[in-house]
Amino acid sequence: MSIIELNDVSKIYGFGDATTVALEEVSLTIDENEFIAVMGPSGSGKSTLMNVIGLLDRPTYGKYMLNKRSVDKIRTNRRAKIRRDMIGFVFQSFNLLPRLTVLENVALPLAYKGVGLKRRIKLAENMLERVGMDDKKYFYPNQLSSGQIQCVAIARALINTPKIIIADEPTGNLDTTSSRLIMELFSDIHKTGSTVLLVTHNPEITRYASRVVYMRDGAVVLDENSAIGDIAETASKTIYKKRPRKTIDDDLAGVSAIMDSIPQKSPNKKASVKKKSKPGRKRKNNAKRKK
Amino acid sequence: MSVSYREDIFLAIRTIRKSKLRSFLTVLGIIIGIVSVVTIVSVAKGIEKQISGQINSTGKDLIVVRPGQLSKSGSNSLINSLNELSSINSVSSLSQADVNSVANTSGISESSGINVINGKITTSQGTYSKSVLGTSDQFPDVMNQKLAYGEYFDSASTNIYQAVIGQNIAESFFGESIPLGQSFTFHGQTFIVRGIFNKFSTAPLSITADYNNSIFIPYFTAESLTNSTAPVYEILAKASSANNASSIEKQINKNLYKLHGDQQDFTVMQQSQSLAITSGVLDSITMLIAIIAGISLVVGGVGIMNVTLVSITERTKEIGIRKSIGATNSQILIQFLIESSVLSLFGGLLGVILSFLVDYIIGATTSLSPVIDLPILGIAFLLSLSVGIIFGSLPAFKAARKDPILALRYE
Numbered sequence: 001m002s003i004i005e006l007n008d009v010s011k012i013y014g015f016g017d018a019t020t021v022a023l024e025e026v027s028l029t030i031d032e033n034e035f036i037a038v039m040g041p042s043g044s045g046k047s048t049l050m051n052v053i054g055l056l057d058r059p060t061y062g063k064y065m066l067n068k069r070s071v072d073k074i075r076t077n078r079r080a081k082i083r084r085d086m087i088g089f090v091f092q093s094f095n096l097l098p099r100l101t102v103l104e105n106v107a108l109p110l111a112y113k114g115v116g117l118k119r120r121i122k123l124a125e126n127m128l129e130r131v132g133m134d135d136k137k138y139f140y141p142n143q144l145s146s147g148q149i150q151c152v153a154i155a156r157a158l159i160n161t162p163k164i165i166i167a168d169e170p171t172g173n174l175d176t177t178s179s180r181l182i183m184e185l186f187s188d189i190h191k192t193g194s195t196v197l198l199v200t201h202n203p204e205i206t207r208y209a210s211r212v213v214y215m216r217d218g219a220v221v222l223d224e225n226s227a228i229g230d231i232a233e234t235a236s237k238t239i240y241k242k243r244p245r246k247t248i249d250d251d252l253a254g255v256s257a258i259m260d261s262i263p264q265k266s267p268n269k270k271a272s273v274k275k276k277s278k279p280g281r282k283r284k285n286n287a288k289r290k291k
Numbered sequence: 292m293s294v295s296y297r298e299d300i301f302l303a304i305r306t307i308r309k310s311k312l313r314s315f316l317t318v319l320g321i322i323i324g325i326v327s328v329v330t331i332v333s334v335a336k337g338i339e340k341q342i343s344g345q346i347n348s349t350g351k352d353l354i355v356v357r358p359g360q361l362s363k364s365g366s367n368s369l370i371n372s373l374n375e376l377s378s379i380n381s382v383s384s385l386s387q388a389d390v391n392s393v394a395n396t397s398g399i400s401e402s403s404g405i406n407v408i409n410g411k412i413t414t415s416q417g418t419y420s421k422s423v424l425g426t427s428d429q430f431p432d433v434m435n436q437k438l439a440y441g442e443y444f445d446s447a448s449t450n451i452y453q454a455v456i457g458q459n460i461a462e463s464f465f466g467e468s469i470p471l472g473q474s475f476t477f478h479g480q481t482f483i484v485r486g487i488f489n490k491f492s493t494a495p496l497s498i499t500a501d502y503n504n505s506i507f508i509p510y511f512t513a514e515s516l517t518n519s520t521a522p523v524y525e526i527l528a529k530a531s532s533a534n535n536a537s538s539i540e541k542q543i544n545k546n547l548y549k550l551h552g553d554q555q556d557f558t559v560m561q562q563s564q565s566l567a568i569t570s571g572v573l574d575s576i577t578m579l580i581a582i583i584a585g586i587s588l589v590v591g592g593v594g595i596m597n598v599t600l601v602s603i604t605e606r607t608k609e610i611g612i613r614k615s616i617g618a619t620n621s622q623i624l625i626q627f628l629i630e631s632s633v634l635s636l637f638g639g640l641l642g643v644i645l646s647f648l649v650d651y652i653i654g655a656t657t658s659l660s661p662v663i664d665l666p667i668l669g670i671a672f673l674l675s676l677s678v679g680i681i682f683g684s685l686p687a688f689k690a691a692r693k694d695p696i697l698a699l700r701y702e
């Protein structure tokens with residue numbers, strides 16, 4: 001059953017000559033309990049897509065159905081409440097409130113919902129236990145390591161048992177060990193039935209995903225299924241093998257590898273739509289095959 | 292919804308405690324504003340309390356006759372006459388005949404004319420310029436006042452050179468607290484101190500003379516010392532019963548009016564009325580000054596607004612985070628309104644504490660005795676709360692309307 005349905009969604013920033021098309025007629029259907037990795041070069045519109053899906057941003061054009069209901073005309077207040085109850089956000093920069101303790105940070109969405117203090121603390125403690133951070137509940141964010149902060153952010157995203165978890169490069173600032181820990185958490189969340197959308201630049205991470213969406217210049221250019229446990233097909237081509245990435249040049253080489261392996265966006269709009277629908281079919285076939 | 296308010300309050304308090312100096316500087320304007328308003332109102336309240344104390348101690352049935360017409364609307368003439376004996380001299384139009392007329396009015400149990408002589412008093416301690424009051428022997432009864440030591444003179448006739456003094460005179464003029472039997476010279480005569488009054492309850496700004504700072508001699512002695520040129524400052528009379536005080540007051544007025552050739556160049560009123568006028572004038576003056584002082588609250592409010600605006604820019608990211616986890620605009624609005632209100636109330640609290648200190652100093656160094664009571668604390672609370680809400684709302688609206696994406700991206 002589809003939980004997210006985008007239909008020709010565009011997002012345009014700015015006015016007149018200075019406009020940027022951050023999303024261009026993106027159509028995307030996401031079923032419940034999918035684990036989607038979103039890949040693509042910098043500026044390709046991944047974050048914009050996540051923000052639109054997470055109701056933080058409104059598309060300029062297009063239709064968005066969340067949970068089978070159109071959310072285009074919903075007022076700001078209602079959107080905030082849907083966000084609170086249905087969607088959990090995890091960002092790259094660790095978005096904890098510095099003046100609140102770990103426990104208070106995790107419990108905050110419950111406070112906005114109106115849950116009583118005792119229950120709030122209990123739920124937050126349970127959630128911290130789940131991410132293995134219960135011994136740090138009275139710490140302030142500046143007393144934690146980056147990985148620990150991200151664990152807390154995840155706990156906060158989960159506290160309202162949202163249907164959808166949106167993570168925008170959650171491991172972007174973490175080392176390999178912490179990344180793995182965080183990804184295991186997302187994997188757990190996925191197993192409990194949540195839908196996970198995760199933006200990443202790291203092909204390794206696609207191992208956790210059931211489907212990988214590739215973006216370029218604001219459009220979805222490729223959409224492929226990927227067996228959990230394996231690196232996605234296209235993403236694997238982007239790995240700059242053998243040589244460990246140590247210098248900035250290696251990183252740049254990695255980036256150009258990504259650019260090379262992700263298909264170009266067709267200059268013709270109609271063609272691009274076709275192209276987008278093609279991987280979609282491919283995906284469906286894959287799904288059938290899997291079953 | 293309501294559950295997050297308490298968090299907001301705790302957080303606001305925590306913020307203040309973390310940055311004490313900054314918070315203190317922010318609310319300095321509020322502190323000054325609250326101290327000014329509270330001090331002014333409490334001083335006025337103290338005076339009013341003293342005035343009603345004075346009415347209670349002399350009794351409501353005390354009738355006062357004064358020279359000149361006291362206009363009830365002209366506050367200027369009142370302020371000028373406040374507590375000033377000397378100014379009375381120039382408008383004297385009461386005479387011995389008036390004193391007799393009052394004394395003979397039926398329903399009057401005791402009465403006393405009071406005349407004033409200026410001159411130099413020489414005691415063993417030194418020489419002082421002083422106005423001396425001549426009264427009848429009924430003066431203590433009229434005033435409902437007892438003597439602490441000694442006795443009042445039992446006759447007001449010419450050749451009695453005795454004096455009774457108010458409490459405050461004892462130390463300053465005679466160098467001892469009970470100068471009974473001491474003497475002083477005045478207008479060439481030697482007077483013996485034969486009694487000391489208990490403390491009169493007085494009110495600052497009252498148009499009644501401060502009897503605690505007065506020297507009393509027999510009425511006719513005063514007359515003879517000055518060849519009957521001493522002006523009659525006032526005539527005090529006591530109704531035999533408080534119930535008919537009003538009708539007696541009218542009767543006295545009628546008699547004197549006739550005596551003055553159908554001229555109303557004098558004022559008859561009950562003591563309570565006279566004090567009510569003072570207190571009425573005081574009220575409006577207090578109001579005016581308090582409003583002027585309140586202007587500094589506006590300055591304080593602008594200070595809070597300024598700092599809150601800066602803090603909202605600093606905390607743009609926080610606002611973005613809160614919105615991303617589901618805070619509605621109104622929840623953000625309330626959060627910042629609560630913060631500015633808590634800050635302002637914190638200033639108000641410091642202001643009130645400081646006001647107690649200021650009032651204590653005023654009480655210790657002047658004759659005023661300021662009173663900070665619950666209504667004044669309520670005013671201080673409401674004032675600081677409304678300053679916080681009024682001047683916090685612009686920043687709070689700004690915070691609430693921030694775009695979540697832009698806010699999240701802010702570094």
Ligand SMILES: Nc1ncnc2c1ncn2[C@@H]1O[C@H](COP(=O)(O)OP(=O)(O)OP(=O)(O)O)[C@@H](O)[C@H]1O
Binds near residue numbers: 020041042047
């Ligand atoms: N508020 C904005 N105003 C103008 N342009 C914007 C705004 N936000 C994003 N853009 C533009 O939209 C495009 C897509 O940005 P987006 O942040 O979605 O990219 P991204 O794929 O997340 O990149 P990255 O991998 O670097 O995070 C970029 O060209 C960006 O400059």
Ligand SMILES: [Mg+2]
Binds near residue numbers: 046
């Ligand atoms: Mg991004």
